[in-house]
Amino acid sequence: MEHCILKVALDTPLDRFFDYRWPTSAVANADGEFVTPALPQIGQLVLLPFGRQQLMGLIIAISDHTDVPAAKLKDALELRSQLPSLSEEWIALCRFAADYYQRPLGEVALPALPRNLRVGKATTLERNLKKLAKLAPALDANPNPEPALNPSQKAAVEAIAGVTGFAPCLLYGVTGSGKTEVYLQSAARILAQTEQAQVLILVPEINLTPQLENNIRKRFSGIQIATLHSGMAEGERLQHWLAAHLGQARIILGTRLAILASLPHLKMIVIDEEHDPSYKQQEGLRYSARDLAVWRAHQLAIPVVLGSATPSLESWQHAKVGRYRKLELRDRAVKDAVLPVVRLINQEHEKPKDGLTTPLINAIWRRLEKGEQSLLFLNRRGYSPVIACDACGWISDCARCTAHLVMHKLENKLRCHHCGYEQRIPRHCPTCGNIDLQPLGRGTQRLEEGLKLIFPEARVFRIDADSTRLKGSAAAAFDTVHKGEVDILIGTQMVAKGHDFKNLTLVAALNPDSALFSQDYRASERLFAQLMQVAGRAGRAAQKEGGNISEVLIQTRYPDHPLYHALMAHDYDRFANDLLDERQHACMPPFMYQALLRAEAKELQSALDFLHQAANCCAHVGITIHEPIPMSMTRVANVDRAQLLVESVSRPALQAFLKEWIATLRGLKSRLKWGVEIDPVDI
Ligand code: ADP
Ligand code: ZN
Ligand code: ZN
Numbered sequence: 001m002e003h004c005i006l007k008v009a010l011d012t013p014l015d016r017f018f019d020y021r022w023p024t025s026a027v028a029n030a031d032g033e034f035v036t037p038a039l040p041q042i043g044q045l046v047l048l049p050f051g052r053q054q055l056m057g058l059i060i061a062i063s064d065h066t067d068v069p070a071a072k073l074k075d076a077l078e079l080r081s082q083l084p085s086l087s088e089e090w091i092a093l094c095r096f097a098a099d100y101y102q103r104p105l106g107e108v109a110l111p112a113l114p115r116n117l118r119v120g121k122a123t124t125l126e127r128n129l130k131k132l133a134k135l136a137p138a139l140d141a142n143p144n145p146e147p148a149l150n151p152s153q154k155a156a157v158e159a160i161a162g163v164t165g166f167a168p169c170l171l172y173g174v175t176g177s178g179k180t181e182v183y184l185q186s187a188a189r190i191l192a193q194t195e196q197a198q199v200l201i202l203v204p205e206i207n208l209t210p211q212l213e214n215n216i217r218k219r220f221s222g223i224q225i226a227t228l229h230s231g232m233a234e235g236e237r238l239q240h241w242l243a244a245h246l247g248q249a250r251i252i253l254g255t256r257l258a259i260l261a262s263l264p265h266l267k268m269i270v271i272d273e274e275h276d277p278s279y280k281q282q283e284g285l286r287y288s289a290r291d292l293a294v295w296r297a298h299q300l301a302i303p304v305v306l307g308s309a310t311p312s313l314e315s316w317q318h319a320k321v322g323r324y325r326k327l328e329l330r331d332r333a334v335k336d337a338v339l340p341v342v343r344l345i346n347q348e349h350e351k352p353k354d355g356l357t358t359p360l361i362n363a364i365w366r367r368l369e370k371g372e373q374s375l376l377f378l379n380r381r382g383y384s385p386v387i388a389c390d391a392c393g394w395i396s397d398c399a400r401c402t403a404h405l406v407m408h409k410l411e412n413k414l415r416c417h418h419c420g421y422e423q424r425i426p427r428h429c430p431t432c433g434n435i436d437l438q439p440l441g442r443g444t445q446r447l448e449e450g451l452k453l454i455f456p457e458a459r460v461f462r463i464d465a466d467s468t469r470l471k472g473s474a475a476a477a478f479d480t481v482h483k484g485e486v487d488i489l490i491g492t493q494m495v496a497k498g499h500d501f502k503n504l505t506l507v508a509a510l511n512p513d514s515a516l517f518s519q520d521y522r523a524s525e526r527l528f529a530q531l532m533q534v535a536g537r538a539g540r541a542a543q544k545e546g547g548n549i550s551e552v553l554i555q556t557r558y559p560d561h562p563l564y565h566a567l568m569a570h571d572y573d574r575f576a577n578d579l580l581d582e583r584q585h586a587c588m589p590p591f592m593y594q595a596l597l598r599a600e601a602k603e604l605q606s607a608l609d610f611l612h613q614a615a616n617c618c619a620h621v622g623i624t625i626h627e628p629i630p631m632s633m634t635r636v637a638n639v640d641r642a643q644l645l646v647e648s649v650s651r652p653a654l655q656a657f658l659k660e661w662i663a664t665l666r667g668l669k670s671r672l673k674w675g676v677e678i679d680p681v682d683i
Pocket of ligand 2: 389390391392393394429430431432433434
């Protein structure tokens, strides 16, 4: 019998391919009949014996040669030839991600596929393919027409349509300037160009912005749309992934993981809110979906549009030096809608009561009188971030983490937001028995309680991760606000994103100061983006006759801080340029390339010892290796964590060093858990 050798990538930490045998001449089946086996192809999935288990692998090469001795060579079990092969382009994308993020190809490529494809039976796949074949794209009886674009939108759409080859566009548009419309009309042109063209639209979080999905469906009647995000059930995920892979779905709307979808006819990529931190995967393969999107567009020589009101400094710098083309939308798109007026309330002069200063309380009254909505932004859920005993100084710390237990009064729980530990709220101090335990600080639940006392007639509503834990409840909650059944909305960052609240004229940030002095140098960039975004929820419709002007109030102890002044002037340009100057002087990203080595151990010292050993195990010309330090939140769930920062002004130099370094570290065979993150965002 004749065979070929399949070189296969598997989801294992071993950085190599695995060889398996596959017959190329007729073989006898269980009934003794001779059948010709399917011809394997690169990019096909294949079921393999691996140790005592069976694993799905991806065929990377087919050869007639192997170095594995015949006695050890195993036969592949089943070829998934029902599924069209994954393309060279897709494998190249995975290969790039694997190289860049220093992982084996198999650890990138296989987890990027739906789980049901990797562990499911051939019959599951066949059933799904049959179901898809019957599926026709939904026809909407009265789809939404395209609105006429304003001149800056038109210029942006023309510029994007005029792109030939690789030329990323940074769509820099204030909140409410109609960036979505630019995406949709650009997408429409691409879809009209060729019958098969696919467009990928990435958003930070789908569940928080169901409006966008609806708008797309209403606009593109007769075109199949697939969605891909982590909240989907596995069965559903497989269906949508297959629709994209077969080219049936032509618009793919997804979160970061969608960048690794197989899209055989991809012709354009849109990244909405490109600055958003959720594009960075924070575990496993710590990739940046934005960066991969730009690479993918480059490889395919197709347009990529990065949209934001507060672009990341990385993209801003690219635009500055002309690598990206900057397209600007300076005004709000809705007629007569203007950007809100931003004012600061000096908390040194106006002492807050229940977290609210008098000018803010008055501003809320004015909204209630006119039947308009207010949004209070407080990025801290729970009742209070900690409870304490005045008598002996005890405070509610988590026994397993470097963190406080947060008081959740409604559920009568103290809860750790990092390891999930929870207990009942103690009736008396565990140390001295004092029964008078005090909540310190204010979370959204406590704010809600206070507001209901101050405004007993108002309909107060809270949206945060606790109030929307059940599936579908976030969408329902936002619906309640849109329907006007809410007067005062309290929310965490969940409410900052993308929502088009038509009747909201007041936004207040209650406690933004803490981020001003964070150790993390990206904190101010993030704070600005967040405040700009939440501020952008106000005044999205034209001011009503006799109604309030739209306002953003910021309660602060630092009214002179330049960040707030840039915010008042809606001047992201200046803020970003100043920050970039600072970063350049201090040799920080985007003028420096970084990687972090993280180690975890039961004892902090073991983690630090490992990092010290790592710091000294390789030659490093042109690379700076910093002192190992404990992470700012050192302990999580009884594990101590430390990190080591390495950096270089040259990306290739850093990449070359990392490759050798990681191989050496693997050779140390340390038993503790470690990992390398490229372009870390939390340092
Ligand atoms: P952004 O994403 O830039 O914050 P949106 O895309 O949400 O802004 O648009 C804000 C509002 O402007 C939406 O209600 C949208 O329907 C409206 N809009 C966008 N473009 C136009 C246009 N050309 N004419 C009228 N209204 C528009
Ligand atoms: Zn006590
Ligand atoms: Zn904990």
